[in-house]
Amino acid sequence: MELQLGTAKADITPLAAVPLAGFAVRQNKPYEGIRSRLYARVLYLRQQAEGSAMRQAVIVSADLLWWGSDRMPRIRQTLAERFGLAPEAIILNGTHNHSGPQTSFGFHRLLGQADVGYVDDLERKLVQAIAAAAANIEPVTIEKGEGLSGIGVQRRKYVDGRVIGGPNPEGPVDPEVVVLRFRTEKGAVKAVAVHYACHPVTTNENVVSAEFSGKAMESLERRLGGDAVCLFLQGACGDINIFKESAPAELVADRDIVDYFGLLLADTVGDVLEGPMRVLKPVPLEGRTVALPLRLKPLETRAELEALAAAGESPYDEWAEAMLRNPDGRPDRLLLELTRLDVAEGLSLLAMNAEVVVEYGLYVKAVSAGNVLPLPYSNGMIGYVPTQKQIAHGGYEPVLSTYYFHMPGRFDESVEDAMRAGLADMAGTGTSGRHERLTEGEAGGTFKA
Known part of the structure; x- marks a missing residue:
């Protein structure tokens, strides 16, 4: 071929x-x-x-x-x-x-x-x-x-x-x-x-x-x-x-x-x-796309949003104003678009319209034996997708970034299980049902020059 x-x-x-x-x-x-x-x-x-x-x-x-x-x-x-x-x-x-x-x-x-x-x-x-x-x-x-x-x-x-x-x-x-x-x-x-x-x-x-x-x-x-x-x-x-x-x-x-x-x-x-x-x-040059729903935590109340908007502190004020403009249309989840393109034996690309942390990239490689390359920052951008551990500890990726991305809420802890299930299915490895979390370093670890 x-x-x-x-x-x-x-x-x-x-x-x-x-x-x-x-x-x-x-x-x-x-x-x-x-x-x-x-x-x-x-x-x-x-x-x-x-x-x-x-x-x-x-x-x-x-x-x-x-x-x-x-x-x-x-x-x-x-x-x-x-x-x-x-x-x-x-x-x-x-x-x-x-x-x-x-x-x-x-x-x-x-x-x-x-x-x-x-x-x-x-x-x-x-x-x-x-x-x-x-x-x-x-x-x-x-x-x-x-x-x-x-x-x-x-x-x-x-x-x-x-x-x-x-x-x-x-x-x-x-x-x-x-x-x-x-x-x-x-x-x-x-x-x-x-x-x-x-x-x-x-x-x-x-x-x-x-x-x-x-x-x-x-x-x-x-x-x-x-x-x-x-x-x-x-x-x-x-x-x-x-x-x-x-x-x-x-x-x-x-x-x-x-x-x-x-x-x-x-x-x-x-x-x-x-x-x-x-x-x-x-292999046959083929692609497929799925939309993976990722659940969001409840948005702040209207009173809380109004207080943030009035405080005038960046980036919270502009974000709160954007949320107030459309309070009834707020979704309870965001859709992660996954596009897989098969090119050759041992070479498929998995595009994602999000900023995905390395733990998920390592997971894609692990469940596909290195045959699928993860490509976040592709075909659009919805924001960071963090792990459950990152959500629990806070910081820029799961919290502060959401204001800059004007996300209608922060991701729920369930995002990791949803991500691993969706990524494993799109990697095409037949590992559905085995989506345990990888510990730090399990799939990639650190690099010493």
């Missing part, structure tokens, strides 16, 4: 000085400069099915925080009309870059307000890039290899029953770097996809940057030469930050530290590419 691939790379750097997304400290101010360009990189997959049917799918990696849920219906309609792409055959992944523009119009202004002109232009460039990829499609073989990286670190510590922020080298992390190489019939490298779980938060300066993930992909593209396109596919990094403290002490400027970690990741990928890699046999 033959798989065909087309690739494209589109510059999506904002032309106007718009607010950047991801850090409240920037106070929603327009960016002050451009340090590196932002790109959307496209893999357009096609396969001739039996008879005259043609299967196709598209995988996009963009140097963005995420793709906005409020824009996904329009994007899907456009891609269906323009290319005949089904919703379950579309994966739009954000690298979770905190130094690019906002793409959603439904969140707190301090996450960065989206600019209509930029988002409209972004979606036009997306369509153009997919068309460009479809125009250079050709048969490819797929190879898979793995490496290890210690540039990511757990960011939650538990001290005396409380959670505090900061690097926790003993906490759960996913050190695996999965590398996918696509070669043409002549042996040329057409594309490389790199899957790793780590927040691109090396810098909070108010300048446009593709962060360490973008630096790594640019370096790999230069090393490979030709027209090779290298994509960074973000994993479950909800509680994993870049281990900035591990950078050499002589590196002081953020731009140098970004480059340092980007080149470290590129070197790891380069080592994998130079070593033995497994050839994967294509």
Whole structure:
């Protein structure tokens, strides 16, 4: 069974000085400069099915925080009309870059307000890039290899029953770097996809940057030469930050530290590419999507919401005002959209429209024997999905973030059981009914350089 691939790379750097997304400290101010360009990189997959049917799918990696849920219906309609792409055959992944523009119009202004002109232009460039990829499609073989990286670190510590922020080298992390190489019939490298779980938060300066993930992909593209396109596919990094403290002490400027970690990741990928890699046999190119309901805790009373709104303390005031505008329409659960795309034996992608913590990413890999790669920050964004332990201890992911995401309530403790059941079912491993919690480190553990 033959798989065909087309690739494209589109510059999506904002032309106007718009607010950047991801850090409240920037106070929603327009960016002050451009340090590196932002790109959307496209893999357009096609396969001739039996008879005259043609299967196709598209995988996009963009140097963005995420793709906005409020824009996904329009994007899907456009891609269906323009290319005949089904919703379950579309994966739009954000690298979770905190130094690019906002793409959603439904969140707190301090996450960065989206600019209509930029988002409209972004979606036009997306369509153009997919068309460009479809125009250079050709048969490819797929190879898979793995490496290890210690540039990511757990960011939650538990001290005396409380959670505090900061690097926790003993906490759960996913050190695996999965590398996918696509070669043409002549042996040329057409594309490389790199899957790793780590927040691109090396810098909070108010300048446009593709962060360490973008630096790594640019370096790999230069090393490979030709027209090779290298994509960074973000994993479950909800509680994993870049281990900035591990950078050499002589590196002081953020731009140098970004480059340092980007080149470290590129070197790891380069080592994998130079070593033995497994050839994967294509399977029928198929996708499926399910909506997984995740229960929310009861919302504050109207009196409590009014008090929060009147207090004028950010981010609670703006959130409370948003809740008061629609008190009767508040849902008691949010829907997590899971999209699985099968590409080859030993290679499926599981997209999620949420910010998912590493414990769930490790679980997906564990129950699928590493054959399914978790891709949060894909096809929209509903907010953080924490574990039961994280909910019990509080902190940014289960509590404070909900105000920035304008979530209509915090997740109930039942979210973990629902997540593990849904993820196991979508991983297709036949493990339904065995959704026990993984203890810290059980599936991934820590990484020592």
